Amino acid sequence: MKNLSIFKYMLVSAIAIGTLSSCESSSSYEDITPSIANIAVTNPAFSTLESAAVAGGVAGVLSNSNPNDPSGDYTVFAPTNDAFARLGLNSETLGALQKSFLTNTLLYHVSNGNLLGADISEDVSSTSALGIDRRFVSRDGDTYINGSKILATDISASNGTVHVIDKVMIASGADIVQTALALQSAQVFTAPELTYLVEAVVYTDLVGALSASPGSPSFTVFAPTDQAFVDLGAALGLTFTKPSDIRQLPVDVVTAVLLNHVIANDGRFTSELNQGAVTPLGGDALTLGAFTDGLLTVTGAGNGADAANMVIPDVQTTNGIVHVIDRVLLPNL
Template sequence: MKLVVLLAFVGVCYAKSNANDAIWMELFSATIADAANGHKVNDDENIPQLAGKLGLNTLVALLEKTNLTDALAGEGPYTVFGPTDKAFAALPKKFVNYLLKNLKLLTKILTFHVADGKVLSSDLSDNQLVPSVEGSSIRINIYKNGTVITASGRQVTLPDQEASNGVIHEVSGVLFPPPGTISDVTAKCPVFSFLNKALEIAQLTSVLAGDGPFTIFAPCDRAFKRIPKKCLDHLLNDTALLTKVLEYHVVPAVGYSAGLSCGDELKTVEGGSVKITKAMGHVRVNHARVVYADASTTNGVMHVIDRVLFPRDSDGFCEDGALDYDDSSDEKNDVAEHLRFLNPF
């Protein structure tokens, strides 16, 4: 009798085990299927068709307007970093209207989103430069243990959407060809006249024209003007101190916003560290506010700040409140107007 009961119990347990195995295998199979669909090859859809299916409607419309649809429907293969409709909608209307009347420039911007060959996200590496069809290179950066990938600072939000003739990586922003090196930008842009002069005095212009990569927290002219004149004169006449201060603004790596987190401490060329904080809709570096972020250059990225940064052991040269912070100015709009050619958001 006991043997019969034991065999019956074993039979029930075995049946439950089989049922549990079946449930587990079904869940496992469904999970794999979902993951596979995220990396699905759309054999019957070329890149423009897949872009439409993904809801990249503005991109599709602009490709048609610039007569690029047939090219991207061709044999390829191509890799396309495709901005979402929201990314295009974030551009200033005035700038968009200008682009729609200047199809040559619009074509240049769109072709900067395209690379020859099929490059999946697993093929990308940090600081990789991917030559675009436009001619400039798209800088790839990988952050947070591979969970965040950016293309010229724009975060890849949906990677590896494979078409019959290539792949689309959906991105959160519109990419723009870089206008030159960091030194080129400081020389050309009116809001950096003080910074450009200071870099020349400290003989750092050639350094920031090099390969990099660099991140520079670039003080605009108003940042320098906050320093009392006699203190600023002192700074500009003390080359060693000036060099130390300027090097404190430079990080020997590329740190786009998507890769920075609140509390991050970034080691600078000077040797000290700057701290990133994010609160109340503002990003700050130490106590300076970032008024314009993610301006791509050929050798890194520029974040424009409203205050000059001073290393801990160099802030005693001025006793007139040079480091007091005033958040009441409107330089954010002023800087943005002059930097449209860098990153027209």
């Protein structure tokens, strides 16, 4: 974990410049230590986070002390501009997200109190401001929170501490099916997504199985985008223009395909997945590619050399982890 990094260097530089240009001087450290919100303002690496905090209505919260903790502090895991860009988001495109989802996503990066880098380890739990726990993972000498690598730690703010991460963390607060329904009904993005997947789950009567309670075995689910299903239809010589077109395929075939996307392995973030074969509920092994830049490809036994890429990785649900992918994973049909 890199306690001294370019992010901290840029922060210190920004503070110094602001102090030198001020008409007033002060010898007090607190006078020149910015709030968490001001860190985003003064550091160009966090300009998208700054815009998101304003749009999501949390900028004011992170400008002040924490009334819900005796220390008055927050701990924030702050995604960089590059982290937002991995989801196709920047300051101009944040409007693609519903405001309520954006707000909850930001709060998922926040926790009460002051968790310093030295206290972060795999045996420490961290509860977000949403009340949802996040877990730390050690891999190849790096530390991750869920599937996001911690790039820098211990950037001090007047109201807490900031740690820098390389991917935006997402939690739905619902089970796998309800999470897919939220995407389908445009409660996450302003445009619907996973509409074909939801239709397929209903068609095959798998709603109950994928709505298992948190106490039941949890899953890792690879969730194909709508375009992935449209591409599948074209490959099969069919035309999919609406979700119900998936019913052109026999129900047993669609069932076999869906089960090929579900692994009963307690739900794994990208940081916990390894290259090699894994066995889904459908029985035909999937092949995971190398862990590269925090992502893995995945290939079905019936996909040949055509691997699926992760579009939205590491979505935490109440009964598993969902990775949205750009290709349908085919078993040997």
